[in-house]
Amino acid sequence: MYRGELSLTLWALIFINTSETCILRTHITAVEGEPFYLKYCLSSPVHKNETTTIRWYRSNRSQERVELKQGSSPRITLWDYVLEFWPVELDDRGSYFFQMGNYTQQWILNITRRNKHSCFTEKQVTSKIVEVKKVLQITCENSYYQKLINSTSLYKNCKKLPENDKNPSIRKNAEFEDQGFYSCVFSLHRSGKLFTITKTFNITIVEDHSNIVPVLLGPKLNHVEVELGKDVQLNCCALLNKNDVVYWIFEKENGPDPNVHEEEEKKAVTSEGKLHSSRILRIENINENNLNFLYNCTVAGEGGTDTKSFILVKKADMADIPGHIFTRGMIIAILILVAVVCFVIVGVIYRVDLVLFYRHLMGKDETLTGNAYHNAGISYLMLSLRNHIKNH
Numbered sequence: 584m585y586r587g588e589l590s591l592t593l594w595a596l597i598f599i600n601t602s603e604t605c606i607l608r609t610h611i612t613a614v615e616g617e618p619f620y621l622k623y624c625l626s627s628p629v630h631k632n633e634t635t636t637i638r639w640y641r642s643n644r645s646q647e648r649v650e651l652k653q654g655s656s657p658r659i660t661l662w663d664y665v666l667e668f669w670p671v672e673l674d675d676r677g678s679y680f681f682q683m684g685n686y687t688q689q690w691i692l693n694i695t696r697r698n699k700h701s702c703f704t705e706k707q708v709t710s711k712i713v714e715v716k717k718v719l720q721i722t723c724e725n726s727y728y729q730k731l732i733n734s735t736s737l738y739k740n741c742k743k744l745p746e747n748d749k750n751p752s753i754r755k756n757a758e759f760e761d762q763g764f765y766s767c768v769f770s771l772h773r774s775g776k777l778f779t780i781t782k783t784f785n786i787t788i789v790e791d792h793s794n795i796v797p798v799l800l801g802p803k804l805n806h807v808e809v810e811l812g813k814d815v816q817l818n819c820c821a822l823l824n825k826n827d828v829v830y831w832i833f834e835k836e837n838g839p840d841p842n843v844h845e846e847e848e849k850k851a852v853t854s855e856g857k858l859h860s861s862r863i864l865r866i867e868n869i870n871e872n873n874l875n876f877l878y879n880c881t882v883a884g885e886g887g888t889d890t891k892s893f894i895l896v897k898k899a900d901m902a903d904i905p906g907h908i909f910t911r912g913m914i915i916a917i918l919i920l921v922a923v924v925c926f927v928i929v930g931v932i933y934r935v936d937l938v939l940f941y942r943h944l945m946g947k948d949e950t951l952t953g954n955a956y957h958n959a960g961i962s963y964l965m966l967s968l969r970n971h972i973k974n975h
């Protein structure tokens with residue numbers, strides 16, 4: 584009776600102890616130069632007694648299964664359910680087996696090189712996506728090595744954060760600036776040697792996932808000037824949710840025009856975490872059938888729908904003249920018009936004088952030349968002007 588109770592508690596202790604930090608995954612990647620361990624998970628009640636032997640084996644491509652013994656490598660220690668590496672190196676790649684009675688567990692260990700140009704190894708990051716304004720929590724914890732760890736530091740993008748040294752952690756409402764790589768660096772001493780273990784989180788901050796009302800960007804009705812025989816691409820752009828769709832309606836009663844093609848929808852996440860989608864409607868070799876028809880684009884989702892229309896119109900001929908030339912032409916035309924009007928007005932006022940002046944000019948034409956002719960003309964005009972003013 585007493586014996587039974589004792590073995591039960593012992594068994595329970597072992598079970599709790601191993602299940603906490605044991606490694607269930609069969610494919611494991613470790614970083615060279617870091618302490619590492621493998622620990623058997625008790626999957627069913629095992630009655631361990633003195634005669635039940637535990638053995639560890641490893642095998643790699645070039646070798647048969649070999650038993651690992653305490654002291655077979657200065658870097659490896661083994662006891663009960665655990666195999667420890669101080670530290671693990673590239674050579675340790677391979678398969679590892681734990682055997683206890685009939686039970687075996689196998690792990691396939693891959694070792695990745697340390698990134699010498701960064702404080703962490705990119706292949707060994709845990710990615711987390713956090714919605715903006717939701718809780719962002721980063722806790723530096725390593726339960727297996729807990730007792731050996733003297734200090735822990737937290738880095739963001741390899742810059743040390745001023746968190747306290749015992750249990751650095753972050754707990755805040757996420758903002759977009761919080762995005763980045765957060766590395767917990769644990770330092771531990773063993774047999775007078777310093778080891779570090781780095782655990783890195785790749786934190787991505789995204790827009791609130793709650794559904795938005797999908798909208799199409801741009802005006803509701805778009806007139807697109809086209810030339811017959813040319814091609815045109817109508818682009819429909821939407822701000823939407825992941826499961827919303829963007830599509831074109833271009834079928835007529837007698838089916839769609841053969842020169843109209845709908846392209847694939849292209850989705851992209853902006854740096855602010857907003858989801859954009861765009862879909863192009865391609866119209867090749869435009870003909871009269873394509874004109875004055877409403878090509879509609881729609882975005883539809885749980886949050887609602889939105890539609891916008893495009894209409895192709897033939898480019899007017901006048902628009903063939905480039906704008907600046909057209910304006911210049913108009914200005915010249917107006918100037919000529921103003922000159923003519925002035926001339927007519929002056930003509931009406933000085934009617935008589937001008938006729939006289941003309942006659943005078945004609946009369947002297949043969950006899951006067953050069954400056955004399957010119958001066959005579961001017962002085963005559965002055966004279967008649969003066970007379971005119973006096974008369975009025």
Ligand SMILES: *[C@@H]1O[C@H](CO)[C@@H](O)[C@H](O)[C@H]1NC(C)=O
Pocket residue numbers: 632633634635684
């Ligand atoms: C120990 O285990 C072996 C086989 O695993 C068994 O034959 C033996 O009876 C066990 N001894 C005790 C004391 O439970």
Ligand SMILES: *[C@@H]1O[C@H](CO)[C@@H](O)[C@H](O)[C@H]1NC(C)=O
Pocket residue numbers: 641642643644645646649674675676677
């Ligand atoms: C295979 O394992 C042995 C030790 O068991 C080791 O010396 C050898 O380097 C390993 N080979 C490879 C390719 O990892």
Ligand SMILES: *[C@@H]1O[C@H](CO)[C@@H](O)[C@H](O)[C@H]1NC(C)=O
Pocket residue numbers: 684685
């Ligand atoms: C091994 O398994 C067989 C059948 O599954 C069982 O009969 C035997 O007692 C087991 N031996 C040990 C040592 O557990």
Ligand SMILES: *[C@@H]1O[C@H](CO)[C@@H](O)[C@H](O)[C@H]1NC(C)=O
Pocket residue numbers: 612693694695696706
């Ligand atoms: C081991 O890891 C390296 C680097 O992470 C990778 O390139 C390689 O494919 C992996 N090998 C296996 C067998 O998984």
Ligand SMILES: *[C@@H]1O[C@H](CO)[C@@H](O)[C@H](O)[C@H]1NC(C)=O
Pocket residue numbers: 705708710711712785786787
């Ligand atoms: C970090 O996470 C983002 C989003 O999940 C991903 O796109 C990116 O590739 C990750 N970076 C690394 C180095 O794993």
Ligand SMILES: *[C@@H]1O[C@H](CO)[C@@H](O)[C@H](O)[C@H]1NC(C)=O
Pocket residue numbers: 733734772
């Ligand atoms: C870290 O631990 C080692 C061994 O336990 C000890 O000698 C050393 O003083 C400790 N360092 C700190 C900063 O606590």
Ligand SMILES: *[C@@H]1O[C@H](CO)[C@@H](O)[C@H](O)[C@H]1NC(C)=O
Pocket residue numbers: 832833834877878879890892
């Ligand atoms: C396009 O949308 C307009 C306005 O919403 C609608 O009047 C028209 O019937 C639609 N055209 C087609 C082909 O669906």
